[in-house]
Amino acid sequence: MSRIDAKFAQLRAEGRKAFVSYVMAGDPDYETSVAIVKGLPAAGVDIIELGMPFTDPMADGPTIQHAGQRALDGGQTLEKTLQIVRELRKTDNTTPVVMMGYYNPIYSRGVHKFLQDAQDAGIDGLIVVDLPPEEDSELCIPAKDYGINFIRLATPTTDDARLPTVLQNTSGFVYYVSVNGITGSAAANAGTVGPEVARIKAATDLPVIVGFGIRSPEAARDIAGIADGCVIGSAIVSRIGAGDSVPQVLDFVSTLAAGAHSA
Template sequence: MTNRIDTNRIEARFQKCRQEGRAALVTYVMAGDPDPETSLDVLKSLPGAGADIVEFGLPFTDPMADGPAIQAAGLRALKQGQDLAGTLALIRRFRDEDASTPVILMGYFNPIFIYGVERFLVDAKAAGVDGLIVVDLPPEEDDELCLPALQAGLAFIRLATPTTDDKRLPAVLENTAGFVYYVSITGITGMATPDFGKVSTAVERIKRHTPLPVVVGFGVKSGAHAASVAQGADGVVVGSALIDALKGTLDENDRATSRTVEAVTTLVKDLAAGVRSVSKKAAA
């Protein structure tokens, strides 16, 4: 199936990274955590600190793949009244200042279904969203959101895992656009460190099935980790570690402090330095 997808920001960013001979840094934060305004300040700070692509989490009451850090972030956001409409509003405000950084919405289907798929796709595109990662919609349910998203000009980004074998992989990749997100460990986010030695082999296997960039996440916590993953991947994703950095600055009532944004950007700078320390010019 051929879909006309407007993935210009995503494609342009990976092209820029290839020209610079390095992997991309993809950062995840939760929309509305610890409150909407601080969340927006964090989002705005990420590109300047070295993030190439940003993933913005959709708070949800019943996450399946998220570890304790991201679950807690979602609950903090929900307590502040963060919903899907409010998340799109934050992205619109982000776009007032940043027209080039790709923004990926990551979450679960239920909030989108309640919002209304058609309405969501129109509003997401208008807000400046570039792609979606919806972790609980398998390829067998592509008609629900994946295909309408592609038709609306939004990339639908799939997760591949160590248990996605060569028989299953073509189905996972069939309607994927933007990039492939390889989950380097089995289980939930933030709870283990991947075997970095196996990452390159896994990425090579996926690349035999797709020309799309392959980014690797789950378990990356430091610049050194990021450098290890960058050796074999087109991009490195970091989420739980950033949430932990943010959480460590909150007061006893889970409110932001003067250190909250800086704690996130400090870690992003370290991660970006790690990614940029690995030259990929020979493979570019």
């Protein structure tokens, strides 16, 4: 059983929903990023999504784009991103970590070298937004051989004809993008999202986690209440970008986690 599977089994047993937090690796600098990531589990985070900074983040809005640029300007690399996870694993061997980003840095490193390094570092899952199911042989299927879940995005435009293709090699959980557009672009609406989550859950036994457009504890509660959990990224990253201290960031995260866990 993977760490992701074990976490969802634990949450089900406890009758709780998952709170997933996204932060950009290396933002605003490597040392601060390590401190934030290591503090997330104690702040109530069930699964950590760790962004891989990239020069052309086409699915991301300005908040995440700026975070990636800050990280790159500070010298963040894919190797340093893996090192953040290695640092976490020195004290935490149970919290799942999902790396989220784009294929180019992985391809440049070499798929099998990346997967071996990711496995060794303690990475549990991958979300690679620019690799569609038609390209599963590139990374998705090889990742399974290393015991790494490949988590697919479903969106409001993923219709019933497309959904089986999206789900066919997905593992860990399904990430439902609650709004059309880039990260941070609009607010998620539970009334709209609920039927879509139900439609996806009717087609898979995997947990469905909802992200994009969730910015407050109340929104986290509402969205987690109609799914298996929620993801919050831009709202957290904006605090980091505003210069909040590590304790301030983690205090904010704890309020979001409490919201999700109250669903």
